[in-house]
Amino acid sequence: MSQTKHRPQVAIICGSGLGMLADTLKCQDSFAYSDIPGFPQSTVQGHAGRLVFGELKGKSCVCMQGRFHMYEGHSLLKTTFPVRVFKLLGVETLFVTNAAGSLADGLQPGDIMIIKDHVNFPGLVGLNPLCGPNDDKFGPRFPAMSGCYDKNLRCLAMEIAKQLGVAGLMQEGVYAMVGGPNFETIAEARLLHRLGVDAVGMSTAPEVVVATHCGLRVFGLSLITNKVVKSYEDLDSVNHEGVLEVGRLRSHTVQQLVTELIGRMEINNNTNNAA
Numbered sequence: 079m080s081q082t083k084h085r086p087q088v089a090i091i092c093g094s095g096l097g098m099l100a101d102t103l104k105c106q107d108s109f110a111y112s113d114i115p116g117f118p119q120s121t122v123q124g125h126a127g128r129l130v131f132g133e134l135k136g137k138s139c140v141c142m143q144g145r146f147h148m149y150e151g152h153s154l155l156k157t158t159f160p161v162r163v164f165k166l167l168g169v170e171t172l173f174v175t176n177a178a179g180s181l182a183d184g185l186q187p188g189d190i191m192i193i194k195d196h197v198n199f200p201g202l203v204g205l206n207p208l209c210g211p212n213d214d215k216f217g218p219r220f221p222a223m224s225g226c227y228d229k230n231l232r233c234l235a236m237e238i239a240k241q242l243g244v245a246g247l248m249q250e251g252v253y254a255m256v257g258g259p260n261f262e263t264i265a266e267a268r269l270l271h272r273l274g275v276d277a278v279g280m281s282t283a284p285e286v287v288v289a290t291h292c293g294l295r296v297f298g299l300s301l302i303t304n305k306v307v308k309s310y311e312d313l314d315s316v317n318h319e320g321v322l323e324v325g326r327l328r329s330h331t332v333q334q335l336v337t338e339l340i341g342r343m344e345i346n347n348n349t350n351n352a353a
C-alpha cells in the first residue's frame with residue numbers, strides 16, 4: 079500500500095483476452111505479479127500478469143490484468159488469494175469477467191452474458207477454496223450463495239446496455255465452471271446444456287465464492303467467444319487463439335459497459351475491512 083496512493087473501492091478481474099479493461103484506468107500505478115509477495119504468476123496467453131491501480135469515472139479501482147486458473151496447477155486458495163487482498167485493501171465491489179463458450183442457442187460469439195448465477199462444478203465435488211479451517215475474520219463457515227450476483231448491478235448493466243445501443247448483444251444467463259484445461263467433449267456439452275447451463279468456462283466461480291464469503295458485492299460478465307460444439311456432425315472446434323480474437327473484437331463494447339457501470343453504481347463508503 080505504500081507504493082500507491084490509490085485506495086480501491088472496486089476490483090476488476092480481467093478474463094482471457096479482456097486485459098484491455100485495465101487500459102481504461104487513469105493515473106495508473108502498475109505492479110508485475112512477480113514483484114508482489116505471495117502472488118502466483120500468470121502462465122496463460124492473454125493474461126499479462128499485472129495489478130493495475132487507477133481511477134475510473136471518479137472511482138478508485140484495481141484491476142487484475144491476468145487471473146489464475148486451477149488448471150495452471152495453482153491451489154484454489156492461490157487462485158483466489160487476490161480476492162482477499164482486495165477485501166483487505168477496502169474494496170467493496172468485485173467485477174469478474176471471463177471468456178466462455180455458449181450452450182444456449184440464443185447466445186452467439188460476440189454476445190455478452192450478464193452472469194445471473196453459476197454452477198461451480200469443482201466446488202460441488204469438494205474443490206472449493208473455502209475448504210479447510212474457516213478464517214472467521216473473512217466470513218462464516220457456511221456462507222449462503224443465493225443472490226451472489228448483485229441484482230441491482232445486473233439491472234443497471236442492462237439499462238446501460240440499452241442506452242449504449244448494445245442491448246441486442248446482452249442477456250442474462252447461468253455460467254458453469256469446469257476444471258479445464260481441455261474444452262468440452264460433445265457428450266459433456268450436451269450434458270451441460272441439459273442441466274440448464276448457458277455458458278461454460280474455466281474460472282470465476284471460486285473467485286465469486288471467496289468474494290461472497292467475505293461480503294463483497296459481485297458483478298459478472300461472460301464474453302461469449304465460441305459456441306460449444308454439441309453435434310457430432312459439426313466440424314467446428316474451439317481454440318484459445320479464437321477466444322482471444324473475440325476479446326479483441328469486443329474490447330471497446332466491454333470497456334464502455336464496465337466504465338459506465340462503475341461510473342453510475344453507488345458506492346458505500348463505510349466498507350468494513352475484514353482485518
Ligand SMILES: O=P(O)(O)O[C@@H]1C[C@H](O)[C@@H](CO)O1
Binds near residue numbers: 093147175176280318
Ligand atoms: O480466464 P478466463 O475464464 O476468461 O479464460 C477462459 C477459460 C480458459 O482459461 C481460456 C480458454 O480459452 O479462456
Ligand SMILES: Nc1nc2[nH]cnc2c(=O)[nH]1
Binds near residue numbers: 177180278303305
Ligand atoms: N470450458 C470452456 N471454456 C471456455 N472458454 C472460452 N470458451 C470456452 C469453452 O468453450 N469451454
